Amino acid sequence: MKSSSLRRLAAFAAVSLVVAACGGGDDAADGGDVTCEAGVTDADTLNFYNWSEYIDPDLIAAFEEESGVDVVESFYESNEAMLAQIQAGVTYDLIVPSDYMVGIMIEEGLLMPIQKDAVPNISNLASEFASPAYDEGGEYSVAYQWGTTGLGVNLSIVGEDFAPSWSLIFDPELTAGYAGGVSVLDDPRETMGAALKYLGYSLNEASTDALQEAADLIAAAKDNIATFDSDQYDEALVTGEVAVSHGYSGNMLVAIWESDDPDNYAYVIPEEGGTLWVDNMTIPTDSEAPCTAHAFIDFLLDAENGAALTNWNYYASPNEAAEEFILPEILEDETIYPSDELRDRLEIIADTGDFEINFEDYFAQAKN
Amino acid sequence: MTVSAAIRPKSPIERLLASNSWLVFAFLYLPILLLIGFSFNENRNVGIWTGFSTRWYGEMFQNTEVMRALRNTLIVAVVSTVVSTILGTMAAIAMERFRFRGRGTLDGLLYLPIIIPDVTMAVMMLLFFAQAFDLIGGFFRLNFGLGTIALSHIAFNISFVAVVVRARLSRLDGALEEAAADLYADRWQAFRRVTLPLIMPGVAGGALLALTLSLDDVVVTSFVSGPGSTTLPVYVFGLVRRGVTPLINAVSTVMLVASMLLVGVSLLFQRGNRPPDQEE
Amino acid sequence: MASVGDGGGEGLSEAPTQRDRDALERSAERADSKRGLLVALPAYAYLALFFAIPFAIVFVYSFATRSRTGRTVLEDWNFDSYARLGDPIVREIALRSLTLAVITTVICLLASYPFAYYIATRRPAIRNLLLVLVMIPFWSNFLVRTYAWRVLLGNSGPISQISQFFGGEEVRVLFTNTAVLIGLVYGYLPFMVLPLYAALERMDWNLVEAARDLYASGWTAFRRITLPLSMPGVVAGSILVFIPSLGAYVTPALLGGARTTLLGDYIVGQFLSARNWPYGSALSVTVMVVMLIAAIAYFRAGAKTA
Numbered sequence: 001m002k003s004s005s006l007r008r009l010a011a012f013a014a015v016s017l018v019v020a021a022c023g024g025g026d027d028a029a030d031g032g033d034v035t036c037e038a039g040v041t042d043a044d045t046l047n048f049y050n051w052s053e054y055i056d057p058d059l060i061a062a063f064e065e066e067s068g069v070d071v072v073e074s075f076y077e078s079n080e081a082m083l084a085q086i087q088a089g090v091t092y093d094l095i096v097p098s099d100y101m102v103g104i105m106i107e108e109g110l111l112m113p114i115q116k117d118a119v120p121n122i123s124n125l126a127s128e129f130a131s132p133a134y135d136e137g138g139e140y141s142v143a144y145q146w147g148t149t150g151l152g153v154n155l156s157i158v159g160e161d162f163a164p165s166w167s168l169i170f171d172p173e174l175t176a177g178y179a180g181g182v183s184v185l186d187d188p189r190e191t192m193g194a195a196l197k198y199l200g201y202s203l204n205e206a207s208t209d210a211l212q213e214a215a216d217l218i219a220a221a222k223d224n225i226a227t228f229d230s231d232q233y234d235e236a237l238v239t240g241e242v243a244v245s246h247g248y249s250g251n252m253l254v255a256i257w258e259s260d261d262p263d264n265y266a267y268v269i270p271e272e273g274g275t276l277w278v279d280n281m282t283i284p285t286d287s288e289a290p291c292t293a294h295a296f297i298d299f300l301l302d303a304e305n306g307a308a309l310t311n312w313n314y315y316a317s318p319n320e321a322a323e324e325f326i327l328p329e330i331l332e333d334e335t336i337y338p339s340d341e342l343r344d345r346l347e348i349i350a351d352t353g354d355f356e357i358n359f360e361d362y363f364a365q366a367k368n
Numbered sequence: 369m370t371v372s373a374a375i376r377p378k379s380p381i382e383r384l385l386a387s388n389s390w391l392v393f394a395f396l397y398l399p400i401l402l403l404i405g406f407s408f409n410e411n412r413n414v415g416i417w418t419g420f421s422t423r424w425y426g427e428m429f430q431n432t433e434v435m436r437a438l439r440n441t442l443i444v445a446v447v448s449t450v451v452s453t454i455l456g457t458m459a460a461i462a463m464e465r466f467r468f469r470g471r472g473t474l475d476g477l478l479y480l481p482i483i484i485p486d487v488t489m490a491v492m493m494l495l496f497f498a499q500a501f502d503l504i505g506g507f508f509r510l511n512f513g514l515g516t517i518a519l520s521h522i523a524f525n526i527s528f529v530a531v532v533v534r535a536r537l538s539r540l541d542g543a544l545e546e547a548a549a550d551l552y553a554d555r556w557q558a559f560r561r562v563t564l565p566l567i568m569p570g571v572a573g574g575a576l577l578a579l580t581l582s583l584d585d586v587v588v589t590s591f592v593s594g595p596g597s598t599t600l601p602v603y604v605f606g607l608v609r610r611g612v613t614p615l616i617n618a619v620s621t622v623m624l625v626a627s628m629l630l631v632g633v634s635l636l637f638q639r640g641n642r643p644p645d646q647e648e
Numbered sequence: 649m650a651s652v653g654d655g656g657g658e659g660l661s662e663a664p665t666q667r668d669r670d671a672l673e674r675s676a677e678r679a680d681s682k683r684g685l686l687v688a689l690p691a692y693a694y695l696a697l698f699f700a701i702p703f704a705i706v707f708v709y710s711f712a713t714r715s716r717t718g719r720t721v722l723e724d725w726n727f728d729s730y731a732r733l734g735d736p737i738v739r740e741i742a743l744r745s746l747t748l749a750v751i752t753t754v755i756c757l758l759a760s761y762p763f764a765y766y767i768a769t770r771r772p773a774i775r776n777l778l779l780v781l782v783m784i785p786f787w788s789n790f791l792v793r794t795y796a797w798r799v800l801l802g803n804s805g806p807i808s809q810i811s812q813f814f815g816g817e818e819v820r821v822l823f824t825n826t827a828v829l830i831g832l833v834y835g836y837l838p839f840m841v842l843p844l845y846a847a848l849e850r851m852d853w854n855l856v857e858a859a860r861d862l863y864a865s866g867w868t869a870f871r872r873i874t875l876p877l878s879m880p881g882v883v884a885g886s887i888l889v890f891i892p893s894l895g896a897y898v899t900p901a902l903l904g905g906a907r908t909t910l911l912g913d914y915i916v917g918q919f920l921s922a923r924n925w926p927y928g929s930a931l932s933v934t935v936m937v938v939m940l941i942a943a944i945a946y947f948r949a950g951a952k953t954a
């Protein structure tokens with residue numbers, strides 16, 4: 001390269017460095033000083049950033065009709081992808097991060113406080129969701145849906161008589177006999193977490209020894225793990241591609257109930273315990289339509305609307321008042337609404353701060 | 369200048385080559401046929417066939433999300449293809465026909481978008497636009513959206529177009545252009561009347577490549593898109609979570625048929641323009 | 649205007665001196681250089697702004713630190729991320745990805761060359777049609793195509809059914825390395841076919857005819873003339889296939905079951921799950937530098953044989 005051109009490139013780099021270093025401060029919370037009233041909207045459009053296939057389009061349409069607001073939906077596949085966009089300054093009005101991500105975003109100052117007066121339906125929330133561990137006092141988030149991570153089982157391959165345990169995917173002696181093998185989530189926290197629970201540790205065990213044990217367990221079980229998959233685990237089960245599938249409750253149950261032979265499959269929560277996760281509605285600080293966002297949250301917290309959510313995506317609703325309208329077969333399903341005794345063994349994933357990168361590292365090692 | 373000198377017609381080699389080509393075409397189209405076939409599947413589960421139905425085509429036109437994504441995809445694809453083809457062709461001509469200061473740097477710069485991993489490009493464009501909007505966004509009310517997606521697509525497409533056109537240019541010796549110069553054509557005329565037609569296949573090839581890359585891009589697009597600017601591939605990527613329903617097959621089939629029609633029309637158009645017995 | 653570069657000065661009415669000739673040539677070169685810069689400027693400026701600067705940002709990030717919450721902090725500049733590149737796991741992942749990319753490229757080349765040769769030796773009208781037919785499948789959505797392969801290769805797919813029909817067992821190609829190779833070769837075939845075709849189509853077949861006239865066999869003519877002359881196409885195609893397959897992760901995940909970690913997936917994991925952008929940036933920069941050097945070397949070597 002010619003030296004003058006090299007100098008030019010170096011100049012670019014230097015400028016970027018300066019610019020990057022200077023531009024680090026967050027914008028002041030734009031909508032933070034606005035007071036919102038119940039049901040009053042402040043914009044024509046609501047930018048709703050949500051997980052794919054998480055809300056009934058009819059429900060969106062109903063809100064649009066009721067409020068006259070145009071809801072523009074965008075979708076993300078992972079909390080981290082959503083975080084990257086928010087940190088880059090892309091403006092959304094309502095986002096739905098998972099539990100641990102709420103904690104992170106609060107710490108980073110990315111979320112606007114929820115004005116409870118503007119959300120009267122918040123009283124519909126079941127009390128245990130009012131002040132979660134990741135958001136003391138429920139200042140910044142309102143629970144949206146919650147669920148569990150468990151195992152979908154093909155009964156004709158595994159048999160009817162099996163112990164609901166993580167051994168169904170981690171015990172090589174068991175899994176060797178399953179035609180097609182098993183499918184495991186491609187998520188470091190979920191899968192390492194499952195291994196940790198199987199070994200008797202906590203999901204959030206911040207110890208490299210424990211992680212090493214978990215990684216070794218997964219590596220030993222790998223021969224019969226057909227795939228690490230966080231997307232098609234439900235389909236892999238009901239098309240008979242794998243015998244046991246590790247995945248999220250709602251997706252798994254929808255796939256099972258809509259399959260040709262629902263009685264052939266079962267979703268179980270392992271007895272050693274597993275993940276309980278909660279997705280939450282939150283408002284980013286630089287939202288330009290905070291009051292509209294509040295109105296939408298209020299709308300979704302309405303008893304009938306909350307029930308409509310669950311009746312569509314088969315995840316559990318945190319909305320106590322909605323239980324009246326939820327389909328009985330969903331309410332009675334212990335895999336959607338686990339018993340208290342099982343609930344005690346479930347944990348919510350929490351961010352482990354500086355230790356966090358170890359989950360990804362040990363997981364990569366296990367898969368290697 | 370015939371090519372029958374290379375292989376005798378009807379020789380065993382010729383038959384071998386022909387059958388090999390049929391095999392390759394079969395390989396290329398097998399999944400496509402499956403794709404089209406399953407767009408008529410009654411069952412929402414793509415892997416299991418339960419009956420014939422055209423419901424997904426109906427649903428497709430009523431699904432506002434899909435239609436919006438399709439529209440976004442087409443806008444971005446057309447814009448990025450046109451701009452990157454022009455810029456890429458100019459870069460190729462500059463590299464192959466001129467010597468200028470900074471030529472070496474441009475050479476290296478043109479290689480980079482080809483070798484960069486998708487996710488790296490995605491991340492760096494996200495960071496760049498974040499910084500840029502921080503600095504000047506206030507004045508122009510700029511935000512992430514179709515604009516940032518198109519700008520990012522152009523950034524990598526320029527290189528691909530340039531590579532294809534350069535390959536074409538480098539095989540042309542300058543004799544024809546010199547002849548034009550000897551006939552007192554100026555540089556611009558020589559370019560327009562001689563060079564440009566000669567490199568047209570390369571330009572067209574580059575444009576096709578750019579179009580394909582833009583239509584299919586997922587990673588970069590998903591990072592730099594904004595509210596309401598979801599493109600089709602990103603939308604499909606999201607749906608994969610819930611299992612690809614035949615709806616997406618239907619959309620893909622429609623896009624396929626549309627592009628086939630488009631190309632068919634342009635081929636007919638080309639043939640109309642050119643005298644029938646002139647060789648390429 | 650005088651033609652450029654090669655011994656100008658012919659055609660002037662008075663006998664020019666050598667100094668006149670040199671001066672003329674130099675000013676022609678300067679004008680040419682200026683014109684060249686002008687022609688190159690739009691692309692140059694665009695790439696400088698929308699590529700070089702963004703890349704510089706990533707480069708800077710590779711020396712930054714990760715905050716407790718996973719944000720990138722532009723302080724405490726360090727080389728830690730680069731130090732991690734020495735880990736054995738990185739070497740294993742790199743080697744695995746490299747092997748996969750090489751095999752994919754070789755298979756693509758072997759499959760594409762006869763194919764491109766066939767197309768290049770048809771009549772002009774048929775040639776265009778065939779090329780378009782090659783491109784058409786790739787105007788469908790990449791994910792849907794890959795998904796179609798998933799169905800094809802699954803244990804209830806056609807391949808399995810055929811094998812069972814012949815009395816064999818249920819065959820599942822899905823989630824094996826073979827499936828990944830099929831997917832990658834399928835995905836990058838046009839990138840090999842097009843440059844090969846371009847090189848072959850532009851060839852001077854008179855040379856081959858001359859060789860045949862001199863009693864060379866078809867095979868010798870191919871080996872001594874066609875193959876070397878098509879080298880630029882081979883080189884270009886190889887690069888265009890090798891590089892993306894090195895960083896591929898969607899196809900290996902969908903068809904191979906993500907049972908092993910590949911380079912692309914590893915890098916994505918750093919930017920997403922681990923939220924460790926400095927390390928992801930260091931990996932990216934290193935991969936790019938290595939590939940740039942390799943590509944330039946390969947390209948130069950290929951150009952020499954042309």
